[in-house]
Amino acid sequence: MPDLITTANLADPDAVFEALMNAHRDLAPEASRQLDAKLVLLLANHIGDPDIVKQAIALAVE
């Protein structure tokens, strides 16, 4: 079973953080929640492997 990558793997972390913040700027809490849910679903589909997604959930819950 492949492992969730938890070492630095993001090519341009500052740009990704900035893109997330820009997307949420001016959104009400409910709309923000919608946006995050859509992002999680899009990225989970891109990952494809349910085991990786479950490892990420377990880590996030910790």
Added chain:
Amino acid sequence: MPPHYPYRPPTDPGTRHPIIIVGGGMVGLTAALDLARRGQPVVLLDEDDTVSIGSRAICHAKRSLEIFSRLGIGQALLAKGVTWNTGRVFAGEKQLFAFDLLAEPGHEFPAFINLQQYHLEEILVEACRKAGVDLRWKSRVTAVDPRADGTTLTIETPDGTYQLQADWLLAADGARSATREAMNLPFVGKVFRDRFLIADVTMRAAFPAERWFWFNPPFHPGGSVLLHRQADNVWRIDFQLGWDADPEAEKAPEKVRARVAAMLGPPILPANTEFELDWVSVYTFRCRRLEKFRHGRILFLGDAAHQVSPFGARGGNGGIQDADNLAWKLNAVLRGQAPESLLDTYDAERIPAADENILASTRSTDFITPKNDAAHAYRAAILALAEHHEFARPLVNSGRLSRPAAYTASPLNTPDDAPWPPGLPPGAPAADAPCGEGWLLHHLAPDFTALVFGPTPATMPPGVTALHLPANGLAAHRYGAQAGDVILIRPDQHIAARWHHCDPETIDAARRRCLCLT
């Protein structure tokens, strides 16, 4: 008008019968018919004298139709039912997507038919009567006294109460099983805090025979709605009401009429469609089961053993598979062909099947009835993405429709002794295919059948009938079989074993394993 079956005063108080079935619903009747066709005398007790009130279980899956075909009523059901393959899912005013339940050619039966439970039961009662089942109407079980070697039943009739002895008791008496209550057996599982209104509506409409499911439609804001076409221009509509709805107030005809009228108009039905209400009910549901289905000489089937939410048609179809699994085993035990331990495999095979149905229907219910803000947010995100993005559509859960259970972990299976291509492993239900002028499943024997592929001479052990099939046909393709392969099929038409090389002794050993004789 519903049929009323003749009640006859009991003439045999105190008599001992080999098999008594409690409950004349679709599952009890199916078990009675299967056992009677295997030559067993069956007494069936039902508390009223008619069929189901309202449509109730309406979607009958291909596997159920194949079981009913084995019992001689498959074509009658197909002729009466509405065949459908297409489902559509809507959110708000928009269609998100449509799905096709595969109209794969080369099967006698379609993926699903819709047929009201009362029509199915009427056909079953007639078949049971012809098969010699002792049908006792207006016979309500009021006490159950289980012993190691049988059960004493106290039965209330219009002529007072009497007792019968059962060597084997089949409890198919539904979600409020009196047998279960008398034995004080707990359910494990959960209850959902939601209510649904269910309506049977008669109307003449050119609406296609499809399953339509709406999340939050304009005509029923905040809830979901499911629409199905049934036989005789009867339509089945389920409205999600929420936990706070008043079930009695919601059943008021004028209130239901207003809900149906709100649906009329494009794109569903012409605005001026006239309709009549046939039946209305409000239900809540549970996803739960008994810890065991066999309790000594008492065996639980259908809703008496396990309950699921209605999304996915897993209640009725699961119950039919219970009857299919149990009847041949009890017949083999009663004929002395197998030890009683064969009946423990009813638990070993049907409990995992029930768990599969409970899991699928719990997940559907969690999607249809979100439990907290996060669940609402994720569902809204999925529905919003699904309209334009194919990837999100498999996440939309409006019910995962019944699939036949494959008993792949069953102790009755003989494990493969060589690699096989993908196909049907031991424990899977036998696949149908064209065979000569008819269908493969019609050619299977009532006991064990060996499918023999290609021009292979094969000597069969006693109790096994050979069915020779071409090695290059659709059947060989579906079973992943080549010339020389042999596949052993059980009396309930599930696969017991398969070999590339075998002799009569190997086949006999698999048959004996399947009867718990080794």
